[in-house]
Amino acid sequence: MAITHFQRTVWSAKIQTALETTTGLKNHSDYEFEGEIKGAKEVKILGVQRPTISTYVPGTKLTREQGTDNSQLLKIDQYRYFNFDVEDIDQAQSQKGLLATLTAEAGKGLAEEADKYIAKVVKDAVDAGEVQASASAVSVTKTNSIATLEEALTVLYANNVKTNEELYYEVTPKVFSLMRQSMTELATTNVEMIKKGAVGKYGNTLICIDNNLPEFDDKSKGMFLRTKKAVAYAGQIDSTEAYRPEDSFSDAVKGLFVFGAKVVRPEQIYVVKVA
Numbered sequence: 001m002a003i004t005h006f007q008r009t010v011w012s013a014k015i016q017t018a019l020e021t022t023t024g025l026k027n028h029s030d031y032e033f034e035g036e037i038k039g040a041k042e043v044k045i046l047g048v049q050r051p052t053i054s055t056y057v058p059g060t061k062l063t064r065e066q067g068t069d070n071s072q073l074l075k076i077d078q079y080r081y082f083n084f085d086v087e088d089i090d091q092a093q094s095q096k097g098l099l100a101t102l103t104a105e106a107g108k109g110l111a112e113e114a115d116k117y118i119a120k121v122v123k124d125a126v127d128a129g130e131v132q133a134s135a136s137a138v139s140v141t142k143t144n145s146i147a148t149l150e151e152a153l154t155v156l157y158a159n160n161v162k163t164n165e166e167l168y169y170e171v172t173p174k175v176f177s178l179m180r181q182s183m184t185e186l187a188t189t190n191v192e193m194i195k196k197g198a199v200g201k202y203g204n205t206l207i208c209i210d211n212n213l214p215e216f217d218d219k220s221k222g223m224f225l226r227t228k229k230a231v232a233y234a235g236q237i238d239s240t241e242a243y244r245p246e247d248s249f250s251d252a253v254k255g256l257f258v259f260g261a262k263v264v265r266p267e268q269i270y271v272v273k274v275a
Contacts, residue, residue, distance in 0.1 A: 024115040028168040029233035076260040082106040085252035123214035133271035137220035159267040226269035235259025
């Protein structure tokens with residue numbers, strides 16, 4: 001690749017594609033606000049308070065209240081970058097596309113950083129008492145794996161999450177193995193499930209394996225059951241540049257990734273701690 005032929009938009013698109021197609025915790029979050037973060041340090045998420053529903057008694061005056069709103073701030077305060085070069089001789093002696101492949105791998109690495117941060121955000125919300133979690137670590141077995149999920153579902157249903165709402169259950173590889181035989185459907189041939197990062201399904205709950213789940217102080221792993229609206233996430237490639245280092249015969253590419261995440265609907269997520 002000649003550095004003079006570098007096209008910033010093309011490389012940015014390649015990295016962004018890698019970010020979007022790498023399934024994980026960020027893919028099961030709410031992207032609604034992502035288009036608003038260009039050049040912003042935070043995004044205001046607007047909401048409203050539900051009006052009080054009162055009983056009407058004929059002949060009496062109505063009670064009127066002031067309509068109120070609420071808002072939350074999604075801070076775009078996480079920054080990650082990559083910066084690598086490829087020697088001319090390596091490019092000459094390798095198959096075409098070496099630099100493109102490395103750039104795509106950088107995108108996947110950035111996606112993993114976003115997942116790790118979302119795991120931390122949820123863990124911090126549990127530690128702060130903002131998100132419900134099982135009181136102690138559950139020892140999941142083949143016998144109780146579905147019962148453990150059902151108990152978590154009950155918590156969300158009690159929080160008015162609809163029974164037909166699509167849910168994500170992000171589990172450890174071990175728990176997936178224990179649940180496999182009890183699932184209503186496996187994702188071996190279901191393209192739509194695979195696109196969503198699911199390996200199986202139980203009712204309306206998509207089962208997803210994730211290796212970036214957080215670890216709590218008692219060494220338990222936290223598995224997430226949630227709707228897609230529970231966590232807000234926004235991220236973008238802020239800058240990509242190709243350059244020719246003066247101290248070597250190589251082409252180099254560097255990029256900056258900015259992102260943020262926040263639990264915005266804590267009633268729509270439950271954390272199952274597993275031993």
